Amino acid sequence: LTDRTIEDNMRFVLNATGWKDKKLIAERTRDVLEKVGLRSKLKKMPHELSGGEQQRVVIARALLNDPEIILADEPTGNLDPETSEEIMLLLKEISRGGTAVLMATHDYHIIRTFPSRIIKCENGKVIEDAKIV
Known part of the structure; x- marks a missing residue:
C-alpha cells in the first residue's frame, strides 16, 4: 500500500487477518522485517525503498501469518x-x-x-x- 509506512503495511495485513493485540502485532512485524533484512526500514514509505527492498516488503507481508x-x-x-x-x-x-x-x-x-x-x-x-x- 503506497500511502502507508512499511510498519503500517504490515499492521494492515495482521489486522485484516484477525490479529488484535498491538504488542504481538508490533513484535511480529519486527520479526518478519528482520527475516527479510528490512527492520531498519520500518518507518519508511514504499517510494523511499529500492525495487529490491519493495519486493522484500511483499515477501514479508506474505510471511506474516506463517x-x-x-x-x-x-x-x-x-x-x-x-x-x-x-x-x-x-x-x-x-x-x-x-x-x-x-x-x-x-x-x-x-x-x-x-x-x-x-x-x-x-x-x-x-x-x-x-x-x-
Whole structure:
C-alpha cells in the first residue's frame, strides 16, 4: 500500500487477518522485517525503498501469518540481476525453513542458477516436469 509506512503495511495485513493485540502485532512485524533484512526500514514509505527492498516488503507481508505456501509470480521480473539473486536467495531460505515456494518466471537464468523442481506449462498443459540439480 503506497500511502502507508512499511510498519503500517504490515499492521494492515495482521489486522485484516484477525490479529488484535498491538504488542504481538508490533513484535511480529519486527520479526518478519528482520527475516527479510528490512527492520531498519520500518518507518519508511514504499517510494523511499529500492525495487529490491519493495519486493522484500511483499515477501514479508506474505510471511506474516506463517503460510504453508508462498505463490510468487515473477518475483524478480523488474529487478536487476544482482537484486534478483538476493530475492532468489531469500526465497530459497524461506523454502529451506519449511514453507513451500511456488514461483512463476520466464527467466531461464534464474531456473538454471537456482536448481529445483521445474514444471513447464504451455497453453494450459504441463509439457515438462523435472528436477534440476
